[in-house]
Amino acid sequence: MLAADRVIPERKIAPGPEFPHMVAAGFRLFRNSITAVCADGTVVPAGSANTPSPLVAIVGMATTQYDNTGAAGLVPDIDTAPGVWIRKGCWALPFDVAPTWANVNAPVYAVDDETVTLTENAGTEAAPANRLQVGTLAGLESDGTPYVLIP
Numbered sequence: 001m002l003a004a005d006r007v008i009p010e011r012k013i014a015p016g017p018e019f020p021h022m023v024a025a026g027f028r029l030f031r032n033s034i035t036a037v038c039a040d041g042t043v044v045p046a047g048s049a050n051t052p053s054p055l056v057a058i059v060g061m062a063t064t065q066y067d068n069t070g071a072a073g074l075v076p077d078i079d080t081a082p083g084v085w086i087r088k089g090c091w092a093l094p095f096d097v098a099p100t101w102a103n104v105n106a107p108v109y110a111v112d113d114e115t116v117t118l119t120e121n122a123g124t125e126a127a128p129a130n131r132l133q134v135g136t137l138a139g140l141e142s143d144g145t146p147y148v149l150i151p
Contacts, residue, residue, distance in 0.1 A: 001045060002114045005031035005065055011090040011138070011147055020083030021059065024052050028069050029062040033113040034093070035086050036132055043086065046132065047112030058110055058134045060086040060150050090138050093148045099137055108134045108148045116148060 024042035109131035123129030
């Protein structure tokens with residue numbers, strides 16, 4: 001899980017629809033966190049546990065850090081600040097196992113708020129724990145850096 005904001009390479013694409021969301025109570029997003037939306041409409045870092053309602057989808061990447069943990073002195077305040085904006089796009093995201101050109105256009109799933117994988121099931125066949133789809137593998141740089149398209 002991320003412990004600070006990060007800067008990651010991005011490929012410019014036509015913008016997709018972007019919407020503001022409120023960060024769930026007790027959670028903090030860092031800039032460029034892979035962000036999941038809960039059934040109640042609040043957002044949390046992908047891979048979070050003990051969310052206010054079930055995680056239902058990955059909505060994109062957080063544009064700024066937003067803290068709603070209730071820690072003293074942290075801003076912005078969830079009651080007075082607008083929601084955090086979540087962006088769609090194409091980013092160089094770290095994979096748990098390096099993909100190849102054979103994986104282009106394959107679904108990509110969130111492991112947590114910074115790492116992705118090509119494997120949907122995080123559990124066992126008997127007790128599956130399906131991950132949320134982030135997007136698809138868009139391609140690879142000449143140095144092998146993979147880019148994920150989040151529509």
